[in-house]
Amino acid sequence: MLAGAALTGAAPAGAAPEGGRIPSGVTYRQFDVRAAKGTVHVHLLTVDLTDRHVRVDLLTPGAVAARARVSAMADAAGAVAGVNGDFFNINETQHPGVEATGASVGPAIAHGRVLKAAVPTAQRFGPSLPPGTATTDVLGVGVDGRARLDRLTLAGSVRTPAGKLTLRGLNQYALAQGSVGAYTAAWGSVSRRRATCGSDTDRAAGCSTDTYEVQVRHGRVVAVSATPGSGAIAPGTTVLLGREGGADRLRTLVKGDRVSVRERLVPSASRIPYRFAVGGYPVLRGGEPLPGLDDNVSAVRTAAGYAHGGRRLLLLALDGATAYRRGLTIAEVAAEMRELGAVDAFSLDGGGSTTMVARTEGAKTVSVLNHPTDSPERAVANGIGVFWRP
Structure with missing residues (x-):
């Protein structure tokens, strides 16, 4: 002691x-x-x-x-x-030419508003995690004014004319391989390219060249791109970024398609909404x-x-x-x-x-x-x- x-x-x-x-x-x-x-x-x-x-x-x-x-x-x-x-994406020495985002590792909630979800464990910056812990772990304060430890995992979906996709990222500097992530105005203006770098087992792995982006505004596709973009995202707009298999699913979308995006962070230990949470x-x-x-x-x-x-x-x-x-x-x-x-x-x-x-x-x-x-x-x-x- x-x-x-x-x-x-x-x-x-x-x-x-x-x-x-x-x-x-x-x-x-x-x-x-x-x-x-x-x-x-x-x-x-x-x-x-x-x-x-x-x-x-x-x-x-x-x-x-x-x-x-x-x-x-x-x-x-x-x-x-x-x-x-929280720990954060402080540098990109392993990916020359890729901009470090400065984004945090874990989930974040401010003023009761969800800002982001957790990156895959292998993509974490910081010391090794203790056994049994994960990037989804948070310390938070609920609307009841009490502090608690919890885990917040992303539950999200993208409904398209071809069916429903599972959303596996929200304003994250790294996405799981083969997945689709969503980026909102809360992300900022930094390039989203970093999200397609690394792998599910190695943060230093190269950046994927099999990517696709779709911009959705007021429920309709307004733009598509074969590469991750940058610049501020307008309020009311969601950018969907896919890599590998996720990119393939997004390529089925064309301008004018109706698309709805839903996401929330689900606590594992409490049903009380969080006013604040940090990773x-x-x-x-x-x-x-x-x-x-x-x-x-x-x-x-x-x-x-x-x-x-x-x-x-x-x-x-x-x-x-x-x-x-x-x-x-x-x-x-x-x-x-x-x-x-x-x-x-x-x-x-x-x-x-x-x-x-x-x-x-x-x-x-x-x-x-x-x-x-x-x-x-x-x-x-x-x-x-x-x-x-x-």
């Missing part, structure tokens, strides 16, 4: 001014933890989800295929605090660490967890200052979250992405509370935002 101790001495550069207060329902503290590879410094936000002034939602850069700094996303959305979120992977369930968690690789980490039946949310970010950069293993993260009282806990993106921000009462912008290892602050795919309303 990790031992936590209250920090004494100066707060890190950029931290909330001494005496400054975050609005009621949100508390912040920092402390040291003795880990296997040395002392690390922890920043912790505790959010009272029963406080009627407080809510939690997804921070986004304005599109799925985009990136922004946590501080910029928080300020733009009016959040009083936040941390970085990552579980490390603690029912107060017990998941079996098979890595206990060798230490890194700067971000994690989230909850207690009191999902009524209290814990957001943890490690400090990336040189003195503390040894970090924690995933097994140590699970142990520390349990020590802090979490019943279930979830790992978010770490390393250079780990960022925690907060805005004290009277301040117009948030301050970065930890020392991110990247300088300047890394642009990321999304984050968890804490909001306060009078």
Whole structure:
């Protein structure tokens, strides 16, 4: 079990001014933890989800295929605090000439609106997943105001004059082989070519040349193309992108055909609709660490967890200052979250992405509370935002 101790001495550069207060329902503290590879410094936000002034939602850069700094996303959305979120398509070194999308790995829901579904497991960016976890795992908050862990899988279909197709992607940077995915205005303007690269077993596999796109506007096909496109997608328009067998099915469509597209994310553990959900992977369930968690690789980490039946949310970010950069293993993260009282806990993106921000009462912008290892602050795919309303 990790031992936590209250920090004494100066707060890190950029931290909330001494005496400054975050609005009621949100508390912040920092402390040291003795880990296997040395002392690390922890920043912790505790959010009272029963406080009627407080809510939690997804921070986004304005599109799925985009990136922004946590501080910029928080300020733009009016959040009083936040941390970085899911792992994301950060680079494309294995596919020269292909643009990295910046899109996140897992499902995403913001303000109760579904933004995207999860990429195939083999196409994931980030460390290896613990046994029994998947890219569909999320941490979310339902319309009942309670946090929970769940899995959100895509259930979608495309009805065409020739029959019904199964939809296997929604605003994803990678599609399964032989499948059809849908892209909406939420995707952004980045090229959709990345979605046809890689395979179901190898993210580094080449890009498919057997592709087809169909644009559907107000229920009718308005354009077709043999290659993935780019540019903003107009509201009311859905772009269907197919690869291999999926491309063959889309080639049967011509301009003027009637087409309807339906999609939703189906939870595995709860029937309560989600107001917010972000991807990552579980490390603690029912107060017990998941079996098979890595206990060798230490890194700067971000994690989230909850207690009191999902009524209290814990957001943890490690400090990336040189003195503390040894970090924690995933097994140590699970142990520390349990020590802090979490019943279930979830790992978010770490390393250079780990960022925690907060805005004290009277301040117009948030301050970065930890020392991110990247300088300047890394642009990321999304984050968890804490909001306060009078």
